[in-house]
Amino acid sequence: MAPSKFNSAGEGTFSGPMADNGLFNANSLLNSEKAVQELLERSPLMETDDHLIEFSEALRTVAKALRKAAEGKAASQAEAAEWKRKFELERTRNLQLEHKGQSPVECNGHNNKRSRILSPQATEQSERCCGTNGICSHEILQDRDIDSISQMASKKYARKAPFKLSWCCNGEHSDRHKHDVVSFEKGNITTAERSSRQISLKWESQPQTVLILTKPNSISVRILCFEMVRWLREHKGLHIYVEPRVRSELLTESDYYNFVHTWKDDKEIMLLHTKVDLVVTLGGDGTVLWAASMFKGPVPPLVPFSLGSLGFMTPFHSEHYKECLDSVLKGPISITLRHRLQCHVIRDAARNEYETEEPILVLNEVTIDRGISSYLTNLECYCDSSFVTCVQGDGLILSTTSGSTAYSLAAGGSMVHPQVPGILFTPICPHSLSFRPLIFPEYVTIRIQVPFNSRGHAWASFDGKDRKQLAAGDALVCSMAPWPVPTACQADSTNDFLRSIHDGLHWNLRKTQSFDGPRDT
């Protein structure tokens, strides 16, 4: 019987009596007399074991040597990379100083033969980076040998292909170089600004006019409004605007409130931002959304007082309204620039785009859903000129980062800090297991198209209001609006955001694990 190459466990065995590594194939040896003979003639088993031990020892030594060599190589590569990095840093810094017309900073090393002029700033820098007795990269990198490396490097640097960066806006290339955002001096791309950072508002002259917007049908809001109007007039001497409804309420209360201004029509509302220094809201998040919706263009700074149940965007407590308003009117105040989305509904029936519908600005989100239709929505989504996906489900939310804690969150979108510029793309009940939410950068334009073969209509709603029907062939085009909503912070943007997700949503609240129990020894 021919010996099998595999044993019953599926492991490979050797077909010959003696395998390459010196191990025996027991089956073939037992089945062959010749093999037994051979075995007897060969060295005893004991001796073979000794050889094996010797061989494995030798292998271990070789492996050790190889490992040592590899470790040594990795260490020297890391060291070389570190020196290269320091060298590049130093060279860039010197080039920048040369560019500004200053001589490069030199360190005052103890054994340095070259004469070096040290500015107090440079000495301070040297002491900070290496201590008075240490060796620092500045010192070593400016020795003669390194100078020649530097010359070589600058020769190499001169061969680097030059380039320019330009910015593309709405499909058109602009030659304007955004040096304020990204610099690209001599082939090195560096980001200067990554986002709008924490913004502080400082009044250059005393605010004169305040608009107070209130949640309707709330007694506590009405009482606070009466009180606040009187205080702002008597203690701050401010002009006060309120909605026509509120003015009637004030006048019903007393003729005293005759000084309060209001408006008659939409035309006057359009001009409000030119008259009003500050907007105060008394209500919940809905009142902030309401206030934002009144301004179709620039929005004055908003001071939102919390008189609702949740209050993600309302960090000020109404009990302390005098202290809060005092400090806001004095300034400076930290503000959160809340980006808005600008939405256009484009009707297939219209002769040209933007013909009939005014753009709508949203602070939270625009939602396209199936409304009362019982059919699955079918929405084709494009980002600039690229096809994104087809939404088949209950609908889609295009949200700002401020709105990330509202409907988008309920639909599974991520929470995003409101200062992050971006557009959240969150499906509502998608009929697909793999449809995860996306976040697009702020410069894109998103187009949601109801296909011509759609079974039902879709409905768009803007910050939960103003529902508009979208028929087959209609589209909604959405991009970042140029007018954000500046809201005053209680502390700062990040602190307020974290406080709202902790207090409002009880985010990641869990009982702390007790100290006693199993632990690592």
Ligand SMILES: NC(=O)c1ccc[n+]([C@@H]2O[C@H](COP(=O)([O-])OP(=O)(O)OC[C@H]3O[C@@H](n4cnc5c(N)ncnc54)[C@H](O)[C@@H]3O)[C@@H](O)[C@H]2O)c1
């Ligand atoms: N399933 C949901 O979670 C759901 C459904 C519909 C609408 N909404 C949200 O309601 C908003 C309209 O608010 P409203 O007060 O006029 O209606 P509303 O009175 O129905 O209140 C909706 C709730 O959403 C909260 N909210 C609003 N904006 C928020 C934000 N940016 N972050 C966290 N929570 C926020 C409000 O405080 C309120 O508790 C819509 O823009 C939408 O985001 C949520």
Ligand SMILES: Nc1ncnc2c1ncn2[C@@H]1O[C@H](COP(=O)(O)OP(=O)(O)OP(=O)(O)O)[C@@H](O)[C@H]1O
């Ligand atoms: N000045 C206003 N005029 C008309 N409607 C308003 C005005 N202010 C707020 N609203 C609407 O009233 C509704 C409730 O407002 P808001 O969310 O501020 O109060 P709330 O529901 O008590 O607060 P919360 O949602 O935190 O519980 C919202 O739909 C909002 O759009």
